Amino acid sequence: MKDNNSIRVAVVGAAGRTGRMFAFELAKAADVLGIVRKEEIETIGKQGLWVRREGEEPRQLRIKLISEDRFSCSFLPQVVFLTTKNPVGPAVGYYYQKIKNMEKLPCLVLSQNGLSAGKEAKEALERVLGERAKEVQVVRVSLLNPVEREKAGGRQCVAYFLPVRLAFGVFSGKKDVGLLSSLFKRASIRAKEIEPARVPDMEVSKLFLNLIGMASSSWGVSLKKGFEEKRIAEEEFLCLKEYIRVVKAAGRGFINLPGIPLKLLAFLLDKLPLSFLLLFRKKIGSIVSRARGEKEKGNIDEIDYYQGEVVRLGKRAGIPTPIQERILKRIRQRLNRFRVGCRSG
Ligand SMILES: NC(=O)c1ccc[n+]([C@@H]2O[C@H](COP(=O)([O-])OP(=O)(O)OC[C@H]3O[C@@H](n4cnc5c(N)ncnc54)[C@H](OP(=O)(O)O)[C@@H]3O)[C@@H](O)[C@H]2O)c1
Structure with missing residues (x-):
């Protein structure tokens, strides 16, 4: 070519x-x-x-x-x-x-x-x-x-x-x-x-995907394992629900990405009650894990550009983001422990 x-x-x-x-x-x-x-x-x-x-x-x-x-x-x-x-x-x-x-x-x-x-x-x-x-x-x-x-x-x-x-x-x-x-x-x-006016929506849509698995990662388990455990799955869903609220308040929206009907996914995540979502947590965990080719989250050192972005956007839009902040804190602690381990080991 x-x-x-x-x-x-x-x-x-x-x-x-x-x-x-x-x-x-x-x-x-x-x-x-x-x-x-x-x-x-x-x-x-x-x-x-x-x-x-x-x-x-x-x-x-x-x-x-x-x-x-x-x-x-x-x-x-x-x-x-x-x-x-x-x-x-x-x-x-x-x-x-x-x-x-x-x-x-x-x-x-x-x-x-x-x-x-x-x-x-x-x-x-x-x-x-x-x-x-x-x-x-x-x-x-x-x-x-x-x-x-x-x-x-x-x-x-x-x-x-x-x-x-x-x-x-x-x-x-x-x-x-x-x-x-x-x-x-x-x-x-x-x-x-994507037309220029919708590029910020493309970015928030991609970030939606990046946020999936961060709660599990903050607990040191794989996405699949995280969704199997009720307390972690709950945090995964609440994190996305909180993110959707922030995106809406910031005047942004979701768009479909190639092969991913993100608009529908965000709509369902927003509207369905947590208790209902939890019934399907294992299925959802294994679908997402398979879609990622069983690959686990890399780049958690970029947490300030994942959960950190949501916290900043939430502040600008006047929406509290306690779930993101909790995950952010836990991952920072994990990264610090890892860095200390590297220095002493
Ligand atoms: N990996 C994924 O699956 C994926 C998917 C979608 C998007 N992304 C995004 O893509 C970005 C990069 O991720 P990645 O996974 O490719 O990271 P990566 O594997 O760490 O690759 C980045 C490379 O750039 C090098 N580098 C840094 N500064 C440089 C400079 N000034 N000149 C030349 N080389 C330089 C790094 O070297 P040092 O390590 O020495 O700094 C490293 O080799 C991230 O923002 C990530 O979120 C990643």
């Missing part, structure tokens, strides 16, 4: 989970440059970067890789896929500073979960580019595939299933997404375009 007119894409964070997946899938349709941490480049040079798509053997990512400090205008990217974790501000500032004199500034694609990446990126662009920040099209992506690290065939891989499904839409800048639409199409990525 590649030709001399290939789209040039830089993937920042190409050694990570989502970065490696995007780099591998997009390389079928574009000229992809992977950007990795300086400390990792030597090991990657020796071991390579590997992916395993469900039902397939591990495959090596064969693209040009450079370390973060080597990024410059010379590659002339048309699109920068930033696949680092939240917060995005520091990385956006770092990379756009390096290419601020490019005649045509590349479109910035942000695939982070949460509600803040677009705004943080815009602020960072304004800091380093001034007036020219307006020239950068900022696009938000809600990725629906869970991507995990695993060991397969003696190699460290990132694993995911196909097709890659996502929703995307313009957060700021020019409205035309022809370049990205054609990139996704050529890479066989199932991408649903």
Whole structure:
């Protein structure tokens, strides 16, 4: 599918989970440059970067890789896929500073979960580019595939299933997404375009999915186990009900995401009484777990962009969020214990 007119894409964070997946899938349709941490480049040079798509053997990512400090205008990217974790501000500032004199500034694609990446990126662009920040099209992506690290065939891989499904839409800048639409199409990525006005709704809809399993995770159990235990399942449902109240009060709404009838799910969660939902908790737990390919919640270190977002949105909308705050506190305690354990062990 590649030709001399290939789209040039830089993937920042190409050694990570989502970065490696995007780099591998997009390389079928574009000229992809992977950007990795300086400390990792030597090991990657020796071991390579590997992916395993469900039902397939591990495959090596064969693209040009450079370390973060080597990024410059010379590659002339048309699109920068930033696949680092939240917060995005520091990385956006770092990379756009390096290419601020490019005649045509590349479109910035942000695939982070949460509600803040677009705004943080815009602020960072304004800091380093001034007036020219307006020239950068900022696009938000809600990725629906869970991507995990695993060991397969003696190699460290990132694993995911196909097709890659996502929703995307313009957060700021020019409205035309022809370049990205054609990139996704050529890479066989199932991408649903969301009109700019509904991009905040796309983000809250994706966050709804991210919140499922956080209560279980805060108790240190898998989502499936959590839904089996009545007291944890109760917290899972109450967390979502509270979130729906906040979203409504904030004047936002849910939209359907590719393959996920989220509007209906949110409606049912909102209207059905807790006692009724609890009757189906085991079934619901196993359906969600299966839909995620039995993969457990990663990225709980981004809790400030999961439950933390709901607390902030609730404050702005004047809705109390005691359930989110409880989960947030418990996860922070778990993370602290883990960090202390790492330091002393
Ligand atoms: N994993 C999923 O299933 C999934 C699905 C949908 C959305 N997301 C979202 O996608 C985002 C990324 O998640 P992830 O799971 O891909 O995280 P990840 O596996 O930790 O990957 C991020 C990678 O970016 C690297 N990185 C950080 N700053 C960098 C910089 N300035 N230059 C170059 N590389 C840099 C990290 O290196 P260090 O580790 O050294 O910092 C890491 O290798 C998160 O916001 C997450 O919520 C994840």
